[in-house]
Amino acid sequence: MDSFKNLCNYFFSKSRTHYFFTTIFTLTLIVFFFLFSACSDGGPASPPAISSTSLPSRRRSPSDELTPLPPPAFLSGARLASQSYTACSTTITIPAEKTAEEKFDSCDIFDGSWVIDEGSKPVYEPGSCPFVDDSFDCFKNGRPDSDYLKLKWKPHACKIPRFDGVKMLKLLKGKRMVFVGDSLNRNMWESLVCAMRESLSDKTKVFEVSGLRQFRSQGFYSFIFKDFNCSIDFVKSPFLVQEWKFLDKAGTRRETLRLDMMEGSYNKYYDADVIVFNTGHWWTHQKTFQGKYYFQEGNHVYNKLAVADAYKKALKTWAQWVDENIDSSKTSVFFRGYSASHFKGGQWNSGGSCDGETKPITNETQLSPYPWMMRALESVLMKMKTPVFYLNITKMTDYRKDGHPSIFRRSSSNIKNRVFQDCSHWCLPGVPDSWNELLYAILVQSQNQKLSSFVH
Template sequence: MFLASISPRRINEPKIDSETKELTSCDIFDGTWVFDDSEPVYSPGYCPFVEDKFNCFKNGRPDSEFLRHRWQPHGCSIPRFDGKKMLKILRGKRVVFVGDSLNRNMWESLVCSLRSTLEDKNRVSRVSGKQSNLHNEGFYGFRFKDFACSIDFVKSPFLVQESEVVDVYGKRRETLRIDMIQRSIKKIHKNADIVIFNTGHWWTHQKTYEGKGYFQEGNRVYERLEVKEAYTKALHTWADWVDFNINSTKTRVFFVGYSSSHFRKGAWNNGGQCDGETRPIQNKTYTGVYPWMMKVVESVISDMKTPVFYMNITKMTWYRTDGHPSVYRQPADPRGSSPAAGVFQDCSHWCLPGVPDSWNQLLYATLLVSHGSLPDKSLGSLL
């Protein structure tokens, strides 16, 4: 099930044209990848804001065909990303990504995509001054000076608060407060115009998945709690906070779905691999297992009073076995002469430029559509 919602909020831009009007009856997340020989939105290796672990070109990835594919929805065409138009849409606004490192992947992609359109690249800068202390709290930001626009990231892999308790032996133990929103999130809603949330991958880690003595509600630490139940409780905590605190006439809310991983022959820390992949999965029929946590997300969002646009990227990322850093998450020297020798491969995140650029293209298309005064809700399409 595809769940989408568009707020009726206007942005001071012209009403939608015929190109974007076509999108209003289309599920932009149901489609396929097609070959496209166009250049990436920003050149590989030239955006200084891409972290080394996502910078596959800098780390020696020799192939580039993985950059030659664009997402094509069934039944409509989406406009190419236009950074200049996007910056006009975002003039005077603050965009905040909140979540785990997959959301950071998308955040860095957007910053680089927007930066590529500037004649003077020095007109975008990292947030500094008093706010620099926030880096210790997992806050990172960039400001586009000529547009008074901020694109920020707040690290919050669970969206709820990581904590600790003292056990009967006097030892401190980590817990996850599934009944409490993460403290750093509380600071964002008053001056954010667009907030893009995600959470998912950290819920699959061993400690979280086993759920033994880890999940906490109030003073109670569950001896054992199934991860699905804990995730559901945490999402309801997030949803209640959004409904109570975010003014939907001022702030647009997005939730990015589960990004597919492609480990074979093991997990990320147990020999899992994805190197050697150079093309997307060619099978046009989606045969992946739909993550249980996304069903929880869809159920929770459908009961919220706040309009939330759900970016259902699971299917589109399932095809892209070729887009991960794999062994090119680090330079050649640390990993040795044999690319796969003794190296943890990254088959969860994405090379930049790469797949997350398409997520931002869909974000851009969504903002274009929402320029008009459009209805609020639908299943299976943007409207």
């Protein structure tokens, strides 16, 4: 009994009682902390999955017809066999309660293949659209084969909605969409105008503001869809930054490219509702690629600057301008990636050709390495504050060696102008129609996300 009393006195003495309860309290807090962490995450902590839905969203207004898209989710793509074709990808989601055609889970819509769709027709018939540039109208220029029109882009992991011109016009009602860039963006712009025009019963309600028909030499064009009070515009800006001239020491005016200055046409589109940018092909021209006394920043003209460094500087100038001047609560910004060319035996001005190609590439190992331009672009996009949706069409175009005008860039009666083949641009109807179908899918997704937010 005395031993038991002594033990009690030992534990419940004033000083020891303090230490005893302090220890118990500390252990209880540690156990509680671990239990709370496990329960709040539904299990052990793990890195969050990256998807478009995990990114910050902005408040939406019921009055908005078009909701700006969230920032793109950049996911590292799998390296393809025998080449370095690794790309950033973007996932999109459409709510499951939509129609069967619009049901698809979160997936990379730019990861897929071209499939033959015998039962479907082009979104506009060959030769039917008066707005197609002469150099893109392969049907009128005498191209005899038509299998290239039967191929449709099919993502591997989902089904995208088929292009609906009327629905597209309703999404853009009261809005202004502008394509800014080089002639490959003109290719895409004409495709979209023709596809939406085809959906209308009264095609006289579509007209071009300037009244001109030749799109090669002019810098700005606008088509109005009168019944929907919307316009689809094209602004020529092949580098996105400003082409310039300066006087050298001998007093000769020399061409340069101001890498630190946006091309001056930005006042024609900065406040548009949707802007689709691109740049790429003009950076492969000889004077650009050599880089001698061509690139300029401020008053400094580089004696020699690698085109890859110049391209990234120009993109940073573009990105800074977008971040400082685009109101992302009003304007949705897209950037379309590099469109593949398929010259064999030289370039456009040195005997390069692609005529006779009637089938696409089907083996991924035959694709070209992933372009350095797109790696540069992706590194810039990921550092931007403004949400930009990346239309990564590079791989899907690399398959389509059959889709270019080649010798059918001019009428077959004009033999003199058939010397140079066009293996960069695309026949219309053709490959750019699929780019616009993906653009349409993204805009549908944006609208559905907005409607879903009101329901919930």
